[in-house]
Amino acid sequence: MASDVVLSYSGGLDSTILLYRFLAEGKRVSALGFNYGQRHQRETISAKEICRRTGVEYKLVDISALNPIFGRSALTNSEVAVPHGHYADATMKATVVPNRNMIFLSIAGAYAISIGAKYVSFAAHAGDHTIYPDCRPEFAQAFDKALGLADWRRVELLAPFLNFSKVDILRSATQLAVPLEITWSCYEGGDVHCGLCGTCIERKEAFSLAGLKDPTIYRE
Amino acid sequence: MASDVVLSYSGGLDSTILLYRFLAEGKRVSALGFNYGQRHQRETISAKEICRRTGVEYKLVDISALNPIFGRSALTNSEVAVPHGHYADATMKATVVPNRNMIFLSIAGAYAISIGAKYVSFAAHAGDHTIYPDCRPEFAQAFDKALGLADWRRVELLAPFLNFSKVDILRSATQLAVPLEITWSCYEGGDVHCGLCGTCIERKEAFSLAGLKDPTIYRE
Numbered sequence: 001m002a003s004d005v006v007l008s009y010s011g012g013l014d015s016t017i018l019l020y021r022f023l024a025e026g027k028r029v030s031a032l033g034f035n036y037g038q039r040h041q042r043e044t045i046s047a048k049e050i051c052r053r054t055g056v057e058y059k060l061v062d063i064s065a066l067n068p069i070f071g072r073s074a075l076t077n078s079e080v081a082v083p084h085g086h087y088a089d090a091t092m093k094a095t096v097v098p099n100r101n102m103i104f105l106s107i108a109g110a111y112a113i114s115i116g117a118k119y120v121s122f123a124a125h126a127g128d129h130t131i132y133p134d135c136r137p138e139f140a141q142a143f144d145k146a147l148g149l150a151d152w153r154r155v156e157l158l159a160p161f162l163n164f165s166k167v168d169i170l171r172s173a174t175q176l177a178v179p180l181e182i183t184w185s186c187y188e189g190g191d192v193h194c195g196l197c198g199t200c201i202e203r204k205e206a207f208s209l210a211g212l213k214d215p216t217i218y219r220e
Numbered sequence: 221m222a223s224d225v226v227l228s229y230s231g232g233l234d235s236t237i238l239l240y241r242f243l244a245e246g247k248r249v250s251a252l253g254f255n256y257g258q259r260h261q262r263e264t265i266s267a268k269e270i271c272r273r274t275g276v277e278y279k280l281v282d283i284s285a286l287n288p289i290f291g292r293s294a295l296t297n298s299e300v301a302v303p304h305g306h307y308a309d310a311t312m313k314a315t316v317v318p319n320r321n322m323i324f325l326s327i328a329g330a331y332a333i334s335i336g337a338k339y340v341s342f343a344a345h346a347g348d349h350t351i352y353p354d355c356r357p358e359f360a361q362a363f364d365k366a367l368g369l370a371d372w373r374r375v376e377l378l379a380p381f382l383n384f385s386k387v388d389i390l391r392s393a394t395q396l397a398v399p400l401e402i403t404w405s406c407y408e409g410g411d412v413h414c415g416l417c418g419t420c421i422e423r424k425e426a427f428s429l430a431g432l433k434d435p436t437i438y439r440e
Contacts, residue, residue, distance in 0.1 A: 059288075059289075061285055061286065061289065062285040063283055063285065063286075065281055065282040065283065066281065066283075066327060066330070068279075069279075069281065069327060069330050069331045069334060070330060070334060071333075071334030071335070072334075097330075098329075098330040098331075098333035098334050098371065099326055099327075099329045099330035099333055099367075099370050099371065100330070101370070102322075102326040102329060102330075102366065102367070102370050103323070103326045103327060103330060106319055106322040106323045106326045107286060107289060107319075107323060109318075109319045109322060110286070110289050110290060110317075110318040110319035110320070110322075110323060111289045111318075113291075113318035113319055114289060114290060114291030114292075114318050115291070133369065133370060133371050133372050134369075134370045134371070136369065138369050139366065139369040139370055142362070142365045142366035142368075142369050143366045145362045145365070145366070146322065146359065146362035146363045146365070146366045147319075147322070148362075149353065149354075149356065149358050149359040149362050150319050150321070150322050150353060150354045150359055151318065151319065151353050151354070152353050
């Protein structure tokens with residue numbers, strides 16, 4: 001399928017808004033989702049539905065065999081509890097999945113090379129920087145350089161939200177008619193958002209600070 | 221398992237010699253092999269056997285779901301023939317698997333972060349440079365920088381064969397008692413080496429130029 005951008009796409013708020021932004025810019029997008037043994041595989045149902053609505057190609061890639069490689073991350077190891085509290089708390093470091101973005105973006109890079117896409121992209125944002133090392137601008141810049149040398153043709157990394165807060169991202173969506181109610185954030189991955197884990201707290205707070213009605217159903 | 225190096229390990233000549241070199245240096249090694257839908261999965265049998273002999277941890281990671289992502293590579297697409305001829309021929313570009321090393325090394329990086337290993341490694345060598353863009357020194361250098369920023373703790377890339385020819389690598393093995401007869405190169409992946417594909421030709425030539433007896437059984 002001809003595409004301009006291969007997007008690492010979770011079905012969450014940030015990457016969904018990024019998807020709509022690219023479409024509004026006239027870019028052709030292929031979305032890659034990943035099953036990596038995460039508790040919240042629920043997110044891939046959201047991703048698939050949003051791609052269906054937008055007519056975007058969605059490929060769900062099963063790399064769940066990597067689960068043991070990820071060790072003691074709370075997102076992939078059922079023996080480790082998902083921490084409650086604020087997204088920026090030090091306890092959230094339990095939710096780091098080692099080298100996740102490099103793995104996802106490398107696979108996106110392979111697909112971009114295969115189909116002749118010029119870009120790969122992810123929706124890392126400024127709120128991630130203190131917890132997730134592979135969301136920092138310096139990582140993105142270094143990854144872009146490596147990816148540009150991985151093939152004879154240069155593929156580039158687009159990460160337009162690197163210096164946006166989650167509130168900035170939400171505000172940027174107001175003209176884009178994004179179905180925010182379908183997006184999935186919760187790390188627990190139940191039937192509804194738990195309302196207590198770091199990403200639920202961040203989600204609630206972002207809607208509130210952006211002055212937008214939060215369409216999410218939270219258990220707590 | 222405590223390790224110093226996570227090695228991207230195919231069971232071929234180069235990475236096997238690199239494994240023995242690390243062991244001779246007193247490094248503790250974990251070896252990662254990959255099932256990515258390659259024709260020559262036969263190589264993983266060699267890898268497993270060599271790890272058994274050396275007491276090295278071997279993890280075979282199943283990422284065969286990536287197969288369609290790799291498009292029209294002759295190594296992963298059964299509709300595309302493996303080219304015969306010299307390893308350095310332009311026709312060998314059909315054997316490039318897009319972004320393979322970045323994917324393998326990213327997964328090795330995740331494991332290194334999980335288990336506290338200081339290094340990841342691969343056995344790219346100078347003979348690869350004209351065919352495989354992700355074996356070039358400039359790629360390795362850029363990847364090392366990105367990997368070093370992917371976690372809060374720096375993990376480094378070791379690629380000591382980057383400027384070695386295959387003959388140099390073979391010669392470096394003479395003191396290491398490497399069971400070269402168990403290693404697997406052939407891209408066709410039959411019961412014995414085909415003797416005609418690029419990597420078989422390269423293997424034969426390297427033994428000959430190094431003045432070593434070639435223990436390999438070739439069909440042709």
